[in-house]
Amino acid sequence: MKFLWLATVMALLCACSPERTVTVILPDGFKVTARIADTPEKQEKGLMFVTKLPENEGMLFVFDKEEEQIFWMKNTLIDLDMVFIGADRQVTTVAEQMQHTYTYTPDDEIPYAAGYGQYVLELAAKTAARHGVKPEAQLQFIWTDTK
Numbered sequence: 139m140k141f142l143w144l145a146t147v148m149a150l151l152c153a154c155s156p157e158r159t160v161t162v163i164l165p166d167g168f169k170v171t172a173r174i175a176d177t178p179e180k181q182e183k184g185l186m187f188v189t190k191l192p193e194n195e196g197m198l199f200v201f202d203k204e205e206e207q208i209f210w211m212k213n214t215l216i217d218l219d220m221v222f223i224g225a226d227r228q229v230t231t232v233a234e235q236m237q238h239t240y241t242y243t244p245d246d247e248i249p250y251a252a253g254y255g256q257y258v259l260e261l262a263a264k265t266a267a268r269h270g271v272k273p274e275a276q277l278q279f280i281w282t283d284t285k
Contacts, residue, residue, distance in 0.1 A: 160198050162259060163278040165270035172198040172259060184260065186213040191262045198279075199258040207258055210250035211239045217263035221271055222253025229275045230254045235263045 158174045175181045175197055185197055201207065204225050211218070217238050222231040231253030239248050259277075266272070 159282050161280040161282065162196070162198060163280070165275045165277070168194070168269045170194055170196045170259075170261065170265075172196040174198055174200060176200040184209075184214070185216070185218065187215060189215050191216055191218075193262050193265050193268075196259055196261045196265075199260070201256050201258075204254065204256040206252060206254055208250060208252045209233075209258060210248050211236055212243075212245070212248050213241055214238055215240070219261040219263055219266040219271070220251045220253070221259040221261065221266055221277075222251075222255040223257040223259060223277060224254070225256040227257075227277045227279060229271060229273050229277065232266050232272055234266055 158176075159171050160174055162170045162172050164170065171194060173196075175184060176199075181199055184199070185191065199207075207222060209220055214236075215238050218236045220233040220236055221229055222233075224230050231251075233251030233253065236251055237249050261271075271277075
């Protein structure tokens with residue numbers, strides 16, 4: 139009985155643990171707290187169905203290696219800036235103000251962005267331009283925990 143109780147408590151603690159985040163420092167020093175998408179499940183969901191994203195929040199997609207990355211805006215209800223970043227934390231491409239979609243948007247009308255990198259940072263639309271995020275800009279990551 140004690141084992142069952144302990145197992146239940148541990149499962150609940152794991153389920154309630156906060157999402158992992160990283161602080162991304164943009165070229166002008168502005169700090170963004172980004173949720174980390176480092177599994178196929180998290181990467182597939184991304185910011186789907188999110189209805190608000192403050193300027194100081196985002197999502198950082200972390201891939202195993204640098205390569206061409208392609209993102210599409212399926213079920214993404216807010217406009218986004220997508221920043222493609224190399225392993226050296228240098229911006230390679232910025233797709234600004236990617237248009238949102240709806241659950242009923244036909245697949246052939248969903249916008250997509252492509253770029254090269256090991257990381258992709260999604261920000262609220264217009265954040266990149268406001269804070270000097272452009273190709274060749276250097277970003278800093280402050281990892282808040284280790285996995």
